[in-house]
Amino acid sequence: MNYKEKALKIHKDNKGKIEVNSKTPLNTKEDLALLYSPGVAEPCKEIHENELNIYEYTSKGNMVAVITDGTAVLGLGNIGPKAALPVMEGKAILFKTFAGVDAFPICLDTTDTEEIIRTCKLLSPSFGGINLEDISAPRCIEIETRLKTELDIPVFHDDQHGTAIVTLAAIINSLKIVNKEKEQIKICICGTGAAGSSIIKMLYEYGIKDIVAVDEYGILNKDKMEDYDFLKKDLLNYVNKKNIRGTLKDAIKDTDIFIGVSVGGIVSKDMIKSMNTDPIVLAMANPTPEIMPELAIEAGAKIVGTGRSDYPNQVNNVLAFPGIFRGALDAKAKKITKEMMLAASMAIANYIPQDKLSYDNIIPDAMDKGVARSVAASVKSAVK
Amino acid sequence: MNYKEKALKIHKDNKGKIEVNSKTPLNTKEDLALLYSPGVAEPCKEIHENELNIYEYTSKGNMVAVITDGTAVLGLGNIGPKAALPVMEGKAILFKTFAGVDAFPICLDTTDTEEIIRTCKLLSPSFGGINLEDISAPRCIEIETRLKTELDIPVFHDDQHGTAIVTLAAIINSLKIVNKEKEQIKICICGTGAAGSSIIKMLYEYGIKDIVAVDEYGILNKDKMEDYDFLKKDLLNYVNKKNIRGTLKDAIKDTDIFIGVSVGGIVSKDMIKSMNTDPIVLAMANPTPEIMPELAIEAGAKIVGTGRSDYPNQVNNVLAFPGIFRGALDAKAKKITKEMMLAASMAIANYIPQDKLSYDNIIPDAMDKGVARSVAASVKSAVK
Numbered sequence: 001m002n003y004k005e006k007a008l009k010i011h012k013d014n015k016g017k018i019e020v021n022s023k024t025p026l027n028t029k030e031d032l033a034l035l036y037s038p039g040v041a042e043p044c045k046e047i048h049e050n051e052l053n054i055y056e057y058t059s060k061g062n063m064v065a066v067i068t069d070g071t072a073v074l075g076l077g078n079i080g081p082k083a084a085l086p087v088m089e090g091k092a093i094l095f096k097t098f099a100g101v102d103a104f105p106i107c108l109d110t111t112d113t114e115e116i117i118r119t120c121k122l123l124s125p126s127f128g129g130i131n132l133e134d135i136s137a138p139r140c141i142e143i144e145t146r147l148k149t150e151l152d153i154p155v156f157h158d159d160q161h162g163t164a165i166v167t168l169a170a171i172i173n174s175l176k177i178v179n180k181e182k183e184q185i186k187i188c189i190c191g192t193g194a195a196g197s198s199i200i201k202m203l204y205e206y207g208i209k210d211i212v213a214v215d216e217y218g219i220l221n222k223d224k225m226e227d228y229d230f231l232k233k234d235l236l237n238y239v240n241k242k243n244i245r246g247t248l249k250d251a252i253k254d255t256d257i258f259i260g261v262s263v264g265g266i267v268s269k270d271m272i273k274s275m276n277t278d279p280i281v282l283a284m285a286n287p288t289p290e291i292m293p294e295l296a297i298e299a300g301a302k303i304v305g306t307g308r309s310d311y312p313n314q315v316n317n318v319l320a321f322p323g324i325f326r327g328a329l330d331a332k333a334k335k336i337t338k339e340m341m342l343a344a345s346m347a348i349a350n351y352i353p354q355d356k357l358s359y360d361n362i363i364p365d366a367m368d369k370g371v372a373r374s375v376a377a378s379v380k381s382a383v384k
Numbered sequence: 385m386n387y388k389e390k391a392l393k394i395h396k397d398n399k400g401k402i403e404v405n406s407k408t409p410l411n412t413k414e415d416l417a418l419l420y421s422p423g424v425a426e427p428c429k430e431i432h433e434n435e436l437n438i439y440e441y442t443s444k445g446n447m448v449a450v451i452t453d454g455t456a457v458l459g460l461g462n463i464g465p466k467a468a469l470p471v472m473e474g475k476a477i478l479f480k481t482f483a484g485v486d487a488f489p490i491c492l493d494t495t496d497t498e499e500i501i502r503t504c505k506l507l508s509p510s511f512g513g514i515n516l517e518d519i520s521a522p523r524c525i526e527i528e529t530r531l532k533t534e535l536d537i538p539v540f541h542d543d544q545h546g547t548a549i550v551t552l553a554a555i556i557n558s559l560k561i562v563n564k565e566k567e568q569i570k571i572c573i574c575g576t577g578a579a580g581s582s583i584i585k586m587l588y589e590y591g592i593k594d595i596v597a598v599d600e601y602g603i604l605n606k607d608k609m610e611d612y613d614f615l616k617k618d619l620l621n622y623v624n625k626k627n628i629r630g631t632l633k634d635a636i637k638d639t640d641i642f643i644g645v646s647v648g649g650i651v652s653k654d655m656i657k658s659m660n661t662d663p664i665v666l667a668m669a670n671p672t673p674e675i676m677p678e679l680a681i682e683a684g685a686k687i688v689g690t691g692r693s694d695y696p697n698q699v700n701n702v703l704a705f706p707g708i709f710r711g712a713l714d715a716k717a718k719k720i721t722k723e724m725m726l727a728a729s730m731a732i733a734n735y736i737p738q739d740k741l742s743y744d745n746i747i748p749d750a751m752d753k754g755v756a757r758s759v760a761a762s763v764k765s766a767v768k
Contacts, residue, residue, distance in 0.1 A: 003423070004426050006418055006423070007418050007423030007424070007425075007426040007427070008426050008427060008430065008441070010408060010418050010419060010423070011419075011424075011426075011427040011440075011441040011442075012427075012440055012441055013408070014407040014408055015439070015440065015441075015442070015443060015445060015446065016407065016441065016442040016443030016444070016445075016446075017406055017407055017408055017419060017442075017443065018404055018405065018406065018407065018443050018486075019404070019405055019407050019443065019446075019486050020402055020403070020404055020405075020447075020476055020480060020486040020487060020488055021402065021403055021404075021405050021480060022401060022402065022476075022477035022480055022481060023398040023400065023401055023402065023403050024394060024397070024398055024401055024477070026477055026478070026481045027751075028751065029693055029750070029751050032693070032702070032750060032751060033693055034390055034391050034394050035394060035395075035401060035474055035477065036471075036474040036475075036478060036702070037458060037474075037670070038458075038670070038671055039387070039390070039391035039394070040391070040395075040458070040470045040471050040474045041391075041458050041459070041460060042388050042391040042392050042395075043391070043392060043395040043396075043470040044457060044458065044460055044463060044467045044468065044470050044471060045460065045463075045467070046392065047463075047466055047467040047469070047470070048460070048463040048464065048467035051466050051467070054466050054467075054469060055399070056395075056396055056399065057392070057395040057396055057399075057400065057470055058395075058399070058400040058401075058469045058470055058473060059399065059400030059401065059402050059403065059473060060400070060469065061399060061400075062399065062400075062403075063404075073428060074421060074422075074424070074425050074428065075425070076425060076428055076429065076432070079428060079429075079431075079432040080432065081509040081510075082431055082435050082438050082509045083428045083429070083431040083432035083435070083438075084428065085431070085438060085442045085444065085509065085510060086424045086427040086428050086431070086441055086442055087420075087424050087428060088510075089442060089443060090419055090420040090421075090424045091420075092404055092406075093406035093408070093410055093419065094410070094420060096404060096405060096406055097406060097410045102402075102403050102404040103404060104404055104488055105510055106507060106510055107509040107510045108506050108507070108509070109505065109506050109507075109508060109509050110506050115506070119503055119506055119507075121493065122492050122493050122494050122499070122503055123490060123492070123493075123503075123507075124493060125465040125466045125469065125491040125492070125493050126465075126469060126472075126489055126490055126491045286421070286422070287422055307421075309413055309416070309417055318416070318420070366413070366416060367411075367412065367413050367416060
């Protein structure tokens with residue numbers, strides 16, 4: 001059986017990946033009377049009296065909605081809400097497996113920004129948190145920003161911040177290996193969508209201020225301001241303080257770190273050679289990285305990370321989101337803040353002991369279930 | 385521990401009643417790669433190519449949304465979506481326990497009819513069916529009617545049809561005991577809300593045409609047409625063909641069956657005495673029936689059913705909805721039709737063998753898990 005057949009079979013064998021189970025056995029007439037009518041009226045009345053009791057008597061406090069409109073699914077693009085369901089079910093089982101968080105896939109049959117925001121708010125009584133997923137940029141930014149303001153449960157857009165948190169962890173550990181200080185390095189990032197924009201802001205927040213960003217039209221700079229949407233306009237507050245112009249080739253020259261969240265194969269060996277000493281390359285386009293690890297190393301890269309599981313240093317969101325929600329739910333946090341996200345990055349980076357750090361071990365293994373526990377504890381203690 | 389304390393404890397012990405689990409173990413890097421990125425792209429592509437493949441590769445085909453706005457919860461009334469969550473979780477575990485159907489509670493933070501309809505449609509990609517629950521009348525009727533037309537998955541409002549299906553089953557068996565024919569009997573029904581209106585239509589469909597209905601203002605009749613909402617106007621097509629007027633006392637006189645889906649204690653012994661020989665009394669107001677069984681029997685009632693588990697002949701929706709959805713999902717039905725509902729009533733009635741039928745055994749035990757299997761088979765074979 002080839003890989004495709006295997007993937008289809010594992011999805012077909014049980015008709016999907018999730019099920020909803022009872023936490024309490026229901027075998028006798030008394031069980032029925034206590035768990036349903038008439039006994040269920042008692043917790044209803046308690047919640048009606050004080051709505052915070054919903055966290056005591058229902059599953060809300062451990063339940064996350066994984067919400068998409070299917071407009072930016074994996075590398076497949078706008079395939080619609082139905083075709084997106086396998087990814088959302090996958091996310092749900094990762095939440096449960098890595099952090100004991102119950103999660104349920106909600107695939108919305110609309111791409112209207114206002115309608116998505118409104119629907120998330122209407123659904124919120126059943127959920128303790130919302131994980132937005134695979135919604136195209138820049139709409140995803142507006143949806144997340146608005147929901148963060150308008151809801152009192154944690155809202156998190158994994159495609160933005162999940163990748164950013166793990167990327168920052170990778171950079172923290174890489175800098176230890178090449179012995180450079182965050183204040184002195186220069187970064188080139190290619191890709192300014194959901195992931196790229198969050199990476200830029202997190203790096204800036206962390207203290208890396210010399211960042212040049214590149215989109216499909218070249219280096220982001222103030223002269224192009226008129227052509228930019230709100231997202232790119234905002235990014236100019238964080239990048240390219242010298243207002244340089246040019247292409248990716250110009251942007252990458254003399255930088256210490258290249259971050260790719262764009263398309264496969266666009267970085268050449270010559271570009272890597274034009275970087276500063278001990279270049280760090282995080283080429284995360286999927287499934288084909290911006291430059292293949294072998295080529296990057298031939299060209300002198302000291303550390304290479306990708307999004308792939310078949311190379312060392314896989315930047316995988318699963319290191320972040322389960323622990324983030326576990327920590328936020330445990331702390332009954334109303335928001336996921338910058339501080340909580342930085343705490344997650346630090347926890348992931350510090351999960352690898354100093355003496356185990358090496359050029360091909362800057363990020364914990366995606367299957368290591370201890371990471372989520374460590375992230376959760378760190379995130380929880382960062383809640384104000 | 386008293387009953388209230390027990391009910392609260394069983395809800396608090398596990399913080400609610402439902403959890404979301406993975407149907408497939410996720411232990412190795414290969415599991416992760418097949419169940420999530422990159423393998424998950426394969427079922428996504430198959431569904432994108434042909435959306436019916438969603439039933440092969442996802443949990444949709446076995447997943448029902450239990451949707452409420454919290455406006456008519458149990459006997460508690462409009463307690464809002466948060467306080468309604470324990471009931472919806474209860475419904476979800478009944479679906480799983482009795483029929484292996486996965487069900488998920490959705491409590492909507494709106495009472496606007498159009499917005500509820502729209503939201504159900506937006507949510508539909510993730511679900512194989514929708515069970516509407518505890519939405520106040522007459523809005524629930526409009527919501528269900530519209531969704532039945534506008535969606536291609538089964539939609540069922542349990543408060544209407546669940547009660548009606550079990551009530552009809554009880555009547556079918558009662559008539560066998562008292563040896564009367566459906567064409568020759570007269571019925572008085574008190575209560576014309578969600579349950580009452582569906583009972584009236586199902587009885588009519590079944591072949592019982594002589595029905596008088598009573599609301600809080602007396603007998604439904606054509607002279608009051610101007611005061612009625614669309615629901616009561618419609619009911620006049622089914623009831624009171626002789627256009628009589630009066631109160632409950634006038635309505636119940638000389639009838640063979642009294643059906644109560646109204647409020648406790650409104651039926652007197654004298655009213656029962658005014659009924660035809662061998663009166664059948666289904667007094668289903670909760671928790672206090674329209675007349676207590678002891679009193680009804682003293683007054684000459686031959687058969688008495690209630691909504692309570694501490695008396696014989698409990699009319700309990702759990703006999704109907706799990707099997708109905710099991711059958712509809714197994715048949716990949718696009719709607720739940722009158723024929724499917726009648727088939728469910730027949731299956732429930734016939735579940736008790738002729739030689740086991742008696743005045744205190746007209747309805748199967750609510751905990752008998754064989755009922756749902758029988759209902760499912762019958763419903764499935766009624767799908768065109």
